[in-house]
Amino acid sequence: MNGKKGKRGKAGGGDGISRRDFLKKSSIVAAGAIAGTGIFGNGPYVFTPAYAAVELRTVGLAVSIIPDIQKKATEDLKMKVIGQALGSEAMVQKQRNQPEQYEISEGYFYDLDITWPGYQPIDTKRIKDWDKLNPLVTEGYLDPKSNKIRADGSMGDGDAPRKLFYVDNNGQITRKKGRWVTMVPAFHNADSLGYNADEIPYPVTSWGELFNPKWKGKTAILDVANIGTQDTALAMQAIGAAKFKDMGNMTRKEIDTLIDFLIQKKKEGHFRAFWGTFPQSVQLMVSGEVVIESMWSPAVTVARTKGTNCVYADMAKEGYRGWHGGFAISKDVKGKTLDACYNYINWWCSGWAGAFVGRQGYYMHWQEKVKKFLTSAEWDYWYEGTPAKTKIVAPDGTQIAKVGEVRDGGSYYKRMGNIYSWNSFPKEIDYMVKRWNELKAA
Secondary structure, eight states, X not given: OOHHHHTOOBOOOTTXXXXXXHHHHHHHHHHHHHHHSOXXXXXOOOOOGGGTTOEEEEEEOTTTOOHHHHHHHHHHHTSEEEEEEOOHHHHHHHHHHOGGGOSEEEEEGGGHHHHGGGEEOEEGGXXXXXXXXXXHHHTSOSOTTTOOSSTTSSSOEEOOGGGGOEEOTTSOEESXXXXXXXXXXXXXXXXXXEEETTTSOSOOOOGGGGGOGGGXXXXXXXXXXXXXXXXXXXXXXXXXXXXXXOTTSOOHHHHHHHHHHHHHHHHTTOEEEEESSHHHHHHHHHTTXXXXXXXXXXXXXXXXXXXXXXXXXXXXXXXXXXXXXXXXXXXXXXXXXXXXXXXXXXXXXXXXXXXXXXXXXXXXXXXXXXXXXXXXHHHIIIIIOOOOSSOEEOTTSOEEEOTTOOOTTOOHHHHHTOEEEEOOOOTTHHHHHHHHHHHHHO
């Protein structure tokens, strides 16, 4: 792995192992995976019923671990697929420490500093149409003409997935392109604030709205230290209360500035709640307890299906907080089960599952395949950002957009091409978690 990433501090696990130690261990694990599993030289991907005896266990967040998807995969692949949805901390701990208890990880690039020791390198030659993967992860930008995500020419603050993508011959994460990768890129999005448009009667276009005194006692933030700090830092910066050099890798001084500010806001009664899962965020919004909060796209979708006029704020001026998930394979997997893992990953990337999560507002790679499973009206609404030609429905068929309505934030290129900061695992994570806990206890 490159020097900058390797110099990061402790990873934040209970055993106190540093990021450097994790990556040293991961190089041994990964190299062993390359040498011992016979994944060099395997044939191309095909769907096959040959794995009927295989029971594939996949673990992740509720973002992708969805019963309808596992059911469809089981039917199409003729093998049993069992999904386990966990909270963020439990997911990361299992992916890192219990690779024998899953075959597929539906994880996230920003967790790779911790989870990589539990995985084996993925052979891109076994991924169908790998050359058609869009450049967001392979290059770090979407538009080849601009060669950037942010206006300053960068990939954005924090752990852009491009920084944690490729694996060298020694099993270490590297910036240099090659055949082997950490994860197959999949579901991703540009996160924002959700708000009740019946209570806030004007378009929200700034993170700073989270700290508007009008909404005192009616705001909520995500209770994940390394993500909740980014949402609130973006909001604090937007109101001119502080400036952060790198939202995804704050210094101790910056963490103190942020947490001290948040503690004061909490003492003033500004926050109604800290939420841990998107169903909790939905309940807060639908019940009327909050009018604006950190929110994920499917939570906005569900809130709308329940009759709440929930809108995802358009952060075109200030930029979004980006995140990117994908598929990794447990280091313990080999042989026939390894083949089944590649089948499952290729199935996920073949369009149907991407269309399913697309109706929740998430994006996928290999978008021409996804497009085949969406109506033209759905494609234009979710990916092109154009006014809905017909009513737009959620996966359960409930209407979430009327004819003429436009997706909050517009097109894929407008939203994912405007990431201010990516979800990250900062070098000061131990200190950040300590201060975050002080905030919650205040």
